[in-house]
Amino acid sequence: MSTTTLETPAAVNGAATFTPVHMPAYIAGRAVETGRTLEVRYPYDGSLTGTAALIGHEHLDEAIKAALEGGKKPLSRHERSTILRKAAALLAERREEFARLITRETGLCMKESRYETGRSSDVLEFAAMEALRDDGQVFSCDISPMGKPRKIFTTRYPVNVIAAITPFNHPLNQVAHKLAPAIAAGAPTILKPSERTPLTALKFAALLYEAGLPGWMLSMFLGTLDEVINPMIEDERTEVVTFTGSVEIGKAIAKRAGYKKLCLELGGNSPLIVLEDADLDLAAKLACEGSFRNSGQRCTAVKRILVQESILEAFTEKFVELAKTYKSGDPEAEDTVVGTVITEDSAKLLERRVHDAVKMGAKVLLGGNRKGALLEPTVIANVPRDAEMVHEESFGPLGPIVTIKDLDDAINYYNSGRFGLSSAIVTNNLQAAMRASKELKTGTTNVNEVPGYRLEHTPFGGVRDSGLGIKEGVVEAMKFFTHVKTFSLPW
Structure with missing residues (x-):
C-alpha cells in the first residue's frame, strides 16, 4: 500500500x-x-x-x-x-x-x-x-x-x-x-x-x-x-x-x-468494460471518475474495471497515474476531490475487503490507507472474481481491476451476477458497443462514458437485484x- x-x-x-x-x-x-x-x-x-x-x-x-x-x-x-x-x-x-x-x-x-x-x-x-x-x-x-x-x-x-x-x-x-x-x-x-x-x-x-x-x-x-x-x-x-x-x-x-x-x-455492481481497441486515456479518466467521484458512493459508481488482457499493463499504468491526482482529505478544502465515506464502520468494511482481496492474490497499487471514515482512492490489481470486493457492492472509493479475455467473457461474467443496474463499455468498435448494449442484463449501458451518466428526466432503474x-x-x-x-x- x-x-x-x-x-x-x-x-x-x-x-x-x-x-x-x-x-x-x-x-x-x-x-x-x-x-x-x-x-x-x-x-x-x-x-x-x-x-x-x-x-x-x-x-x-x-x-x-x-x-x-x-x-x-x-x-x-x-x-x-x-x-x-x-x-x-x-x-x-x-x-x-x-x-x-x-x-x-x-x-x-x-x-x-x-x-x-x-x-x-x-x-x-x-x-x-x-x-x-x-x-x-x-x-x-x-x-x-x-x-x-x-x-x-x-x-x-x-x-x-x-x-x-x-x-x-x-x-x-x-x-x-x-x-x-x-x-x-x-x-x-x-x-x-x-x-x-x-x-x-x-x-x-x-x-x-x-x-x-x-x-x-x-x-x-x-x-x-x-x-x-x-x-x-x-x-x-x-x-x-x-x-x-x-x-x-x-x-x-x-x-x-x-x-x-x-x-x-x-444496489448496483456496475462494470466498466475496457476493450483492446479503447482510447486508454479516456478509459483511465472514466475509471477514475466512476470509481472515486462522490467517494465511490453511488449505486451507479464503477465497482469493477474489466480490462482485456492484451492492454492490461498499459491501461493500469495510465489509471494509477491519473488516480494519484484525486486528492483525498478535508472535505471542506477546495482542492479535495475525495472526501470521506458515510461512517468509519463503512470505511473499515472497505478496508477489510481490500485486505481480503490481497490475501487472495490481489495487489494494491495505490492508496489503501484509512483514517476514521476517510479512505484514500485505492487501485487494486489482479482482483479474483470471487473476492467479496467485487462479488458484492463495495460502496466506496475502490478501483478493482479484473482481467477479461474478451467481450464474451465480460458479458458472461457480469450476467452471472445478481445485480443489473448500470454498466459501461470503452471501445471504438461499434459492433462491440451494440453487443454490450443488447446483451448486458442491466438497466443502462453507456458507451465511452461512466455507467451512471444520464439526465434527470430520462428513464433510470435496474433489473434483478437492482430493482x-x-x-x-x-x-x-x-x-x-x-x-x-x-x-x-x-x-
Whole structure:
C-alpha cells in the first residue's frame, strides 16, 4: 500500500467553524417538535452537524389524513409548475448554504456537494416543464370492422398518497427525485429521509413550502421502525411506496408493503468494460471518475474495471497515474476531490475487503490507507472474481481491476451476477458497443462514458437485484405516481 499521509481532521487543524443546525419534522407543512431528537455527526471528525426532531405514530396518521383531505382540491398544472420553478430559483440562490450542509452530513467534498445542488436544480426545472405537458392519448374506434364511430381518450390523475424513503448518499438529489415528479403529477407525499443525512432533506422541505407548496402536499419526518416507518409502508391509504437503498431493505419492504405500487431502486455492481481497441486515456479518466467521484458512493459508481488482457499493463499504468491526482482529505478544502465515506464502520468494511482481496492474490497499487471514515482512492490489481470486493457492492472509493479475455467473457461474467443496474463499455468498435448494449442484463449501458451518466428526466432503474424494473427519472416517475383513466365519446 502507498504511504501517503492522510490529512488531520478539520477540528484539529483549524478549518472553518460550523454552527450545528436543528430541523423540526414537518407534518402537512407544520413544524413539529416532540422533545425527541436524532443527532447527526460530521463523518470527517465526529463533530456535531445538527439534530432533527423525531415524530410518533399519531403524527404519521395526521400527515396521511391531511394528504387525503387536501387531495380533494388538486393543484392545477400551472400552479404545480410555478411552485417547482420558484423552488429551483430559491435553491440556486442558496446553493452554497445547501452544499455546506451536504458536506457536513455526508463527508463528501465541496465539489461534489455543489454538483449535487446543480443536479437537484435540474430535477426541479425538468419537473416544472413536464407538469405543463399533457400526455393524454386519443384512439379512433372505427379502425376495426367491429368498431364504432367513437373515440377513446386517456387522462391521468394522481395517486392518493406516496410513501417515499430516501438514502444517505445523495441527501438532496435523491429527495428531489422523489418529490419533484410527485409535485408535478399532483400527488401528495410523505417522505422519510435517511437518518444519517436528514438535515438537508428537511431544509429542502422548508424551501418547497416557501416556494408555495401547500402543506398537505408534503410531510417529511424521522421516526422509529415500529412506530413510524413500518406503519407508513403498510398503511392501506398509501397507494405507492418508492424506496432507494439496499437490496436487503428493499426486499423487506416488498414483503411488508402488500397490495400497492412499488418502485425499488436498489444496489448496483456496475462494470466498466475496457476493450483492446479503447482510447486508454479516456478509459483511465472514466475509471477514475466512476470509481472515486462522490467517494465511490453511488449505486451507479464503477465497482469493477474489466480490462482485456492484451492492454492490461498499459491501461493500469495510465489509471494509477491519473488516480494519484484525486486528492483525498478535508472535505471542506477546495482542492479535495475525495472526501470521506458515510461512517468509519463503512470505511473499515472497505478496508477489510481490500485486505481480503490481497490475501487472495490481489495487489494494491495505490492508496489503501484509512483514517476514521476517510479512505484514500485505492487501485487494486489482479482482483479474483470471487473476492467479496467485487462479488458484492463495495460502496466506496475502490478501483478493482479484473482481467477479461474478451467481450464474451465480460458479458458472461457480469450476467452471472445478481445485480443489473448500470454498466459501461470503452471501445471504438461499434459492433462491440451494440453487443454490450443488447446483451448486458442491466438497466443502462453507456458507451465511452461512466455507467451512471444520464439526465434527470430520462428513464433510470435496474433489473434483478437492482430493482423491479420500474424506472425513475422525472417523466417515468410522473407516470408511476398517477393512474391512467380512459373514457369514450360518440364521434
